[in-house]
Structure formats: structure tokens, C-alpha cells
Amino acid sequence: MSFKNKIELVNEARELLYKYLPVKDELKPKDRMTIPLQEMPSQDPIVRRSNLEEVALGYTEEQARLEAMRCLQCKNKPCIAGCPVAIDIPLFIQHIVNCDYQSAIDIIKKTNLLPSICGRVCPQEVQCQLPCTLGKSLKDVDKSVSIGRLERFVADWERNTGKVSIPEVKPETGKKVAIVGSGPAGLVVAADVRREGHDVTIFEAFHKLGGVTRYGIPEFRLPNYVIDQEIDTLQKMGVKIVTNYVVGRTRQLLDLMNKDGFSAIFIGTGAGLPMFMGIEGESLVGVFSANEYLTRANLMRAYERGVADTPIYKSKQVAVLGGGNVAMDAARMAVRLGAENVYVVYRRTEVEMPARKEEVAHAKEEGIEFHFLQNAKKIIGDETGKVKAMECLRYQLGEPDDSGRRRPVVIPNSEFIMEVDTIIVAIGNNSNPLISQTTPELKVNKWGNIIVDENQKTSIERIYAGGDIVLGAATVILAMGEGRRAAVSINELLKNEKE
């Protein structure tokens, strides 16, 4: 993919838009199919290697309207079924064609309260854009309508107008609901429950809000001002926020109901302890979990060396182990922190990588090297206990495993040495043990994830859970989907006991 700057992209779009606008209501599917997919304008890869600013710049109006015209407005609307929160996608897209962005955002917000976050970080290519009729007709999912980019466009449009609509809140019921964790699941529950007039308090363990969207997803992919905006909206709705409060420690979970008068609780504490490989040398200095590396850089602002007090390791040669979005985030952050070479080491091939294609493409543009069919065998330290190299093994793909992906099989005697000074392990998380450790009544599965029923209710009455603490490591939108379901259950529970 050759890099085109924003001006080139906009000029191309403008020309086409003028061609299609006069006939926009008469476009036949075959005409729409000929409109080229609008590429996302992005920062020049060479420039962005040394800044933390957002990489994807967002569609311009011309691009958005043109991309919207690509939608076939087909009858069966498979995209809606592909969306975890079932946004009426064709309808909001039609409003974009007509320049009615207010109506477009109103439709999205009916079911998705955090569109500017989802428009940026949702894996649309495996959700709404996967079954897209246009993509199917063109026999390429990458040529589906860019629903996510359009969602982001209208969400950004609304924010830029400075008139973000505050959802209506029903009269106060006086019933208190506690939300544990301010990540995507928690924020959604807070909004939906508050809308019914309940007294909502969010408890956050960190000193800043947003959960994984703040500490995990880097600024260059999801800027903090976007998160701040969403939290500001919640506060304007009257949601109360308490930071530096660890439920399970500062207060026992059940005490929130027994002592503090909460009628219901939602647990959205997110993913927990990072997994390690269990190989020799993993506790050497210079081996980090992606969680730690990203938290230092993002939340603790260690990226701003000389400003922030929290240090971050100085690396020249970095290996990132893993192939998911978190691995991409960590690798791209390492580049921005000044590493000379960053290698992503993954034991399968690019096809099996769970990371979003767009993130992989961005990582490649930024000069990150991908080492497929390789994995760490042991980490080698110097005499002071610091990482100096990694011994790796080569793999080949064998039969498919339970997940349907072909299983990586080690090639005997294929060991080789990779010289690195830093290793970032991004192979997933276990569940957070804090609440289950201190609340033995709460049922968890063998991985420590909280067990819930179809209404997100836990084994304890009035306590609900959702997001990564239930799912294991998943996505923002899936967490939000669970949050919506939990909010419905909580609202139902509280409504029924009105009289």
C-alpha cells in the first residue's frame, strides 16, 4: 500500500463527489460498486514514528459522503446483524449522503453511546463489515463499506460542533447503583442506568478514568480527548465518579450493598494479570508485559520523558511476542519511544494473526519487522541480569486446532539467536483476581472469569458483570454489548421493585 497524503485523497474524493452528487438518488448498485473505497487519511509514517498523535486523521466530508454512497442500501441489511449493538447502519449512512449528520449521529447513539471510541477501535472487518453485501459482491471484505470510518466521522463531527447532545435523564428514583471499573463496559452501564433516573456511582481503581481505553490503547490510536469527552457527557448526566477506590479492598464488594445502600452492582473490572510464556529468563530486567509497558507509556505518560516521573525502559532492539492488537500497540509504542529495531515475533503466519489488518498495515508502514513462524524458547541475560538476547525456534503450520487456526508445530533443531535488549510479552491476560479473592461467594470459572447468566447476572443477587472480567480478553464493543445487556437487567430489576 503506497502512502497517499490527505490532500491527494481529498482532491480525488472531491472530483468524484461532484460527479456523483447530481445523480445520487438514481445510483444503481452497479454504479455504487464502481465508486472507489475511500482510504483513511493518515499521518506520514516517517513523521508519526516520533510522535504520539493520532495516526488515522479521519475522513473529510467529501470522503465521508462518497464512501456513504457506496452503500448499496440492500434489503437484508446483514451489517446490522454483524454489529454487537445492532446499529441501524444503512440508515445512518443514508443520512451522511444527504449531509444530515445530526440525524446520523442520533441513530448511532440510540444503541451505541461511545461512537467516537468504537469508530476508532472496533474490529469492523470481522463484525459489521464482514457480511456487507458490497464486500461480498466485490469478493473482498476489505472493499466493504467503511462503516467504522463513517461512524467515526459523524461522532467527530458532533464533537467538533461543540454541541454534544446529553441523553435525557428520567426523574430521580433515589435508587443507588454502583459500577465497578470505568472501562467501556462500565461507562455504558452507567449511562443506560442513569437514563432511567437511578443514582449511579462509578468506582475506579486508577487515578484516571477510562480503564483499558486509557491505560492500554495508545494515544496514537485513541486520543485521550475522545475518552474525556465521553466521561464529560456522563458527568453532565449526573453520574458520580470516585477514583482511587478499589472495590474488594477499599470496600468489600458486598459492603457496597450492605453498608453503603447500593441496590445493584455492575462489575466491569476488565482483564487482569498478564500471561507470561513460562520460559527461562522471563524475570530478567528488560522483560515486560504489554500491560505494564503500555500503562507506563499511556496512563503514566512516560512517553513524555523529562516531564513525567514514571520511567520507561530505554530500548534499542525490541522483540514483541504475540500477534494481537495489544502486540501491535506495544510494538508501535516502542518505535515512538526511540527503539531502533522492533520485531513482532509470532508463531503462526500473518493470516492467523488476531490483530486488525489496519493495525498490522500501520505497524509495517512504521518500520516494524514481522517474524512469523518463530517463537521464543528462552531469554538470555548478561552478568547484571539484563536481557541481551533471545533464543528462538522456528515453526511450521500443522493441522487446524480447536480455534480453527492451523496449529504451529515446532521445527526440531531450528534454534537461533535474536539479539534484543527488551522483550514485551503480549500473549494475553488472565482474569483479575482481586474481587473474586475477597468475595468467595462470587462464582468464577477455572480461568477466574466471573460466571454470568444470559442477563449478565452473577451468582449473587443484584450483582451483574460484563466485559473482559467475564469474557477474558475481548474487544471494546463486546464489552459494551455486555454492558448494555447488564443495564437492561439492572433497570428491569429496579423497576419491578418500585412499589
Next chain:
Amino acid sequence: MAKVLFKKQLSKDVFLMRLEAPLIAEERKAGQFIILQTNEDIGERIPLTIADADQKEGSITIIFQVVGKTTYDLSQFNKGDIVPTLVGPLGKPTHIEKYGSVVGVGGGIGIAPLHPIAQAMKEAGNYLILIIGARTKELLILEDEMTRLADEIIICTDDGSYGRKALVTEPLKEICERDKKPDLAITIGPPVMMKYCAETTRPFGIHTLVSLNTIMVDGTGMCGGCRVNVDGKAKFVCVDGPEFDGHKVDFDNMIARLNSYKELEAESHRCRLEEEIKIRGGR
């Protein structure tokens, strides 16, 4: 947010502070710690042990030594100032029961976290032997409090300026050699001290707890920065600890990990100093 209610300088680099934190005071148990920041935007999160708590006043006591930027900044806070981030109590509480006789070893600033554990062990009906030590007399803290708690107390300094001239391991060994050896040892202090205390008790088969103070970021089981090797397995100080079986901890690795950022810190101090010189020079 927590208001500073009281501040006292205990020695050249050691400070005691009482912070307004009614919820933490209510929930905390011996062995637990807090995390604080002196600046919510750019500050580092550092773990400090809770030395005491007063539920009536709604306060906790922390005792800390100035060792870096954050502890220095904290030492500049005065009565009435607000510590912007204070979160806790974190970590698993010490398991308290009547063991029989318990020997507690506190070294330097480690005497502070030993205090509430000693208190709880005494209340549980244990015969309490305390060994407290410091490099030199003026670095010795909580002598009165610990003397009051102990059935026997041994004070030592490395330089002999007060009490017995010895490292804490010497009296510890003598106590282990007694006919009635202690049922439990708890040792808190610099990693090297804990390592050698554990080596001292090992031949006697005395169960020995150590309380680890590693580098942490979140302190709630998310980042994994605080991991230590215990019995060959990675354990997380914030949620599995801070107390571990001292005979199973890989102290050498822990010490190396504690020093991960030493060079960077030194460099950052130098940079700041140079910056300051530039500013002053320009005036």
C-alpha cells in the same frame, strides 16, 4: 485525595505522616500497603506500607525514606496539604494467629511496616521478640513503640552508635539457637537484609515471612510489573503478596529488577540539574 494531618521528621531522610483516609483506616489490616502519587498528572505511583491507623481520627500513618523523586516531593508536603492520589489498602493482609513465639526483624525503614504486624501478633497472644536495626543511631525509628510491644527487644546498629554493634542476622541466629526456637520469623527491611535473614533461619527450619516492596504501577493485579520468582514461579506482589515465604523468594532476581530504572533515574536527575543550571544561569 488525602489531607496531611500531621508530619514529623524522624531522621535526616525519614518522615512520618498521618493522612486523612477514613475508609482505608477502617478496612486496613496488618501487612497491607497503599499507593500514592504526589502529582496526579505526571507523578509516579509508589507503594508504601501502612505503619498504623487510627479509626477514630480516620487516618493512616505512613513512614517513608526519601530515596527518589516522589518520596522527596512527598517530604515537602506539610500539614493541610493534599496528597492527590491515595489508594488502598492493597495486598493480602498478614495471616495472624497464635503461633507461640514470633520473632520480628525490622531493618531501617522496614521497622515501619513491621510495626502493625507486631501489634497484631502481640494482640493474638504471641510471645514477641523484636530485633530492630539501622545503619546508625539517628536512622533508628519507632524504638519506643516497638519496645512497648515486645516481650524482648534487641536493638542493633551497623556502626555501634547505639545498642549492639551488629547486623540483625547475628541476634536472629542466637534466637534461633535457643532451646525453644521461635515458631515464626517475620523479617522486613532492605532486600539484602531479608535475603540473609531467610538464610539465617533456613537451617533451623523456622517458617520465615518476608514483606516485599517491589516496583509497582497499578497495584491491583493488572500490569505484572511487581512479579517476583517464588519457588520458581512468577508471583505478583500486589495481589499474591506482599508477604511470601522467605525461603522460596529469588532475592537476587528481585534486587536486579528493583534496579531496572536506576540508570535512567540517575540520568533524569542529571538532566534536571543541568536544566536548572541553565535556567539560573540565564537569569
